[in-house]
Amino acid sequence: MYVYVCVETLQQMSREQLQKLAQYLIAAHHTDVLPTAQRLADDILNAQSDINSLPGLLWCIAVIATYYYWKIVHKVHKSNIQLTS
Numbered sequence: 439m440y441v442y443v444c445v446e447t448l449q450q451m452s453r454e455q456l457q458k459l460a461q462y463l464i465a466a467h468h469t470d471v472l473p474t475a476q477r478l479a480d481d482i483l484n485a486q487s488d489i490n491s492l493p494g495l496l497w498c499i500a501v502i503a504t505y506y507y508w509k510i511v512h513k514v515h516k517s518n519i520q521l522t523s
Contacts, residue, residue: 464475481487
């Protein structure tokens, strides 16, 4: 649900607003997001990178969906281990 709302909001933002959002996120959470932000920036600048294989927010949605999928799988797997112990 939140992913869809976030994607909708991002699609409505101008380039300047997106840049401001990225700058504020990095400034506010620099210790958490700076390594990821740098890796993403490097990937975006690399024409051969996987991030450039999908247009725009489709890549973002795919990454978020994959993250939540693995989070759910891990939670179910952990629950199954606890049930069998």
